[in-house]
Amino acid sequence: MNQNRLTRLTQEIIAHGVDGIALVPGPNMVYLSGIHSHLSERPIVLFYPADDDPAIIIPTLEAMKARAAGIPEARIFAWTDDEGYTGAFQKACAHLELSDYLLGVEALHMRVLELELLQRYAPGLQIAHAEPVVGALRLVKDDAEIAAMERAIDVAQTAIEQLIPQIKIGMTEKQIAAMLTQLQMEGGADSIAFGPIVSAGPNAASPHAVPTERPLQSGDLLVVDWGCYVDGYPSDITRTFAVGEIEPELRRIYEAVKLSNQRGKAVAAPGATGQDVDRAARDVIADAGYGRYFIHRTGHGLGLEVHEPPFMMEGNTESLAVGNVFTVEPGIYLPGRGGVRIEDDVVITPDGCRSLTTFTRELITVG
Numbered sequence: 001m002n003q004n005r006l007t008r009l010t011q012e013i014i015a016h017g018v019d020g021i022a023l024v025p026g027p028n029m030v031y032l033s034g035i036h037s038h039l040s041e042r043p044i045v046l047f048y049p050a051d052d053d054p055a056i057i058i059p060t061l062e063a064m065k066a067r068a069a070g071i072p073e074a075r076i077f078a079w080t081d082d083e084g085y086t087g088a089f090q091k092a093c094a095h096l097e098l099s100d101y102l103l104g105v106e107a108l109h110m111r112v113l114e115l116e117l118l119q120r121y122a123p124g125l126q127i128a129h130a131e132p133v134v135g136a137l138r139l140v141k142d143d144a145e146i147a148a149m150e151r152a153i154d155v156a157q158t159a160i161e162q163l164i165p166q167i168k169i170g171m172t173e174k175q176i177a178a179m180l181t182q183l184q185m186e187g188g189a190d191s192i193a194f195g196p197i198v199s200a201g202p203n204a205a206s207p208h209a210v211p212t213e214r215p216l217q218s219g220d221l222l223v224v225d226w227g228c229y230v231d232g233y234p235s236d237i238t239r240t241f242a243v244g245e246i247e248p249e250l251r252r253i254y255e256a257v258k259l260s261n262q263r264g265k266a267v268a269a270p271g272a273t274g275q276d277v278d279r280a281a282r283d284v285i286a287d288a289g290y291g292r293y294f295i296h297r298t299g300h301g302l303g304l305e306v307h308e309p310p311f312m313m314e315g316n317t318e319s320l321a322v323g324n325v326f327t328v329e330p331g332i333y334l335p336g337r338g339g340v341r342i343e344d345d346v347v348i349t350p351d352g353c354r355s356l357t358t359f360t361r362e363l364i365t366v367g
Contacts (some may be wrong), residue, residue, distance in 0.1 A: 001033050001054075001070050005137060012133045013050045013104070020049035020096075021104035021130040024114055027304035028106060028134045030232070033069045037062060043085055043114050047096060055096055057088045089117040098122035104130030135309055139301070140323035146347055148233035149302065149325060150356055152189070153345060156227050156235040157359045159183035169218055169243060169367040173198040173211035180226055189228035193236060193306050197225035200243060204339040207296055207331060216367060218244030221254075221338035227306065234306050236327055237357050238343035242365045250340075253332040254363050256288040257340045260330035261361065264298055264312070265346055268328070268353035274299075274316030281312075281330040290332045299327040302345055324348040325356070 009032060013021060023029045023046045025037040033054070037044055044062070047055045055075035056066045063078040077095075079088035093099070099122045105115065107129045119125050141149075162183050167176060177198040184192060199209035201220040209223075216222065220243040227235040240254060264281030278298040285294045299312035302325045310316065310324055329343030344357040 005032055006048075006054075008137055009048060009134070010050060012136050013048065016104070016128075016133050017102070018050070018104040018128050018130075018133065019101045020047060021133055022047050022110070022114075022118070023106060023130070023134075024110050026106070026109045027308075028109070028130075028138075031134070031138060031304055033071075035065045035069050037065065039109075039111070042081075043089075043111075043117070045089075045092075045114055045118070047092070049096065052096075055092060057085070057092050059085075086117065090121045093118065093121035093125075098125050100124040100126070102126045102128055104128045104133050106130050106134075138303055139309060140321055141303060141325050141347070142323070145233060145303065146323075146325065146356075148231040149235060149345065152193075152228055152230040152233055152235035153237070153356050155184055155187045155189050155230055156237055157357065158187050159228075160224065160226070160237075160239065160359060162187075164241075164364065164366055167216070167222075167241070167243075167366040170215050172213045172215050173200060173203065174213055176216075176224070177211040180224070184226070184228040189230060190232075191229045193227035193229055193234035197223065197238075199223050199339075201338055202336050204240075205333040205335050205337060207333060207339070207341065216243050218367065219246055220244075221246060221250055221340060222366065223339055223341055225341065225343065232304065234302065235357075236302055236306050236343065236345060237359065238329055238341045239359060239361075240340045240342060240363075242363055243367045244365065250338060251363070252288070253290060253293075253334070254340050256285055256290060257330055257332055257342050258361050258363075260284040260294075261328055261342045261344065264328040264330060265344065265353055265355060268320060268346060268348060270322055270348060270350065271319050273319055274310050274312045274326075275314055277312040277320075277328065278314055278316075281328065285330060285332060293332045293334060294330060295333060296331065299329050299343075301326045320348050322348050322350055 060078040077088040077092040225238040267280040297313035301308040331341035333339035
């Protein structure tokens with residue numbers, strides 16, 4: 001386990017007024033313990049009390065991961081498929097004295113299964129959200145985390161550079177998405193960060209479109225949103241391309257989004273807020289006359305998860321800090337006609353922000 005992270009975790013647990021937190025398999029567990037597992041029919045719960053060593057409920061077949069993470073043997077509550085997991089929950093709840101405990105749990109990850117078992121065997125257990133506790137730790141990325149994301153960005157950008165000459169009119173969105181996935185994997189990705197969004201023509205007016213069998217046609221705008229994981233951290237990039245010759249208004253909205261992307265990054269600095277970034281980007285699009293066609297927030301945090309705090313949106317008045325990594329991705333979406341999105345991954349530095357993505361924002365024609 002990373003002792004520095006655990007020390008900071010204890011400080012945050014105390015600061016947030018909870019007695020401890022419980023984690024299930026996922027990014028928070030990886031961040032704090034290094035234990036990689038996945039949610040399945042075999043429940044795993046990792047406990048971090050404010051005043052004691054970590055403890056874990058875990059299947060015997062995975063208990064070696066807990067030992068490798070440095071969890072004391074007496075605090076590993078292992079169970080087998082033959083005996084089932086209820087006994088392990090009962091023993092852990094009694095040993096950790098969870099009755100009348102204020103326990104932080106992951107609202108976005110913990111299932112009803114684990115929560116009901118904890119409440120069954122710890123009468124009086126009180127629940128709070130753990131996200132503010134762990135989120136405070138994960139908001140600021142260290143040099144190793146930023147370097148991993150830069151490697152993931154390099155793989156993704158190399159893949160798109162290789163893909164562009166291969167894109168031809170008549171290819172389907174699904175074909176292009178498959179090619180992009182393969183190029184990232186061949187280029188050194190550990191996995192893709194999400195199924196690539198490849199949407200053209202009217203489909204590009206949907207920000208989270210799913211690739212279809214629609215073939216590319218001359219005059220389309222082609223939105224490609226892609227990324228991959230390298231060493232546990234992701235990239236998340238969007239670029240928009242012209243398929244052949246496009247009409248003048250589509251070029252105008254492209255230029256508006258490009259300027260919006262620039263303005264959003266220009267105000268990102270220590271002390272600025274997610275709301276400041278969102279407003280700077282949104283004002284450009286509103287001034288161009290397309291405000292009602294910018295239908296999502298300007299960006300989201302990037303780390304172990306593709307979407308995590310901080311969020312670049314109205315209402316987020318938390319100050320940005322050195323080491324925050326997030327996307328700046330304004331867009332304009334014209335129903336029935338197409339859309340434009342330009343997304344960069346940036347990190348806050350002492351002097352402002354640095355774009356980790358370097359791929360050109362100029363409009364490229366394909367096909």
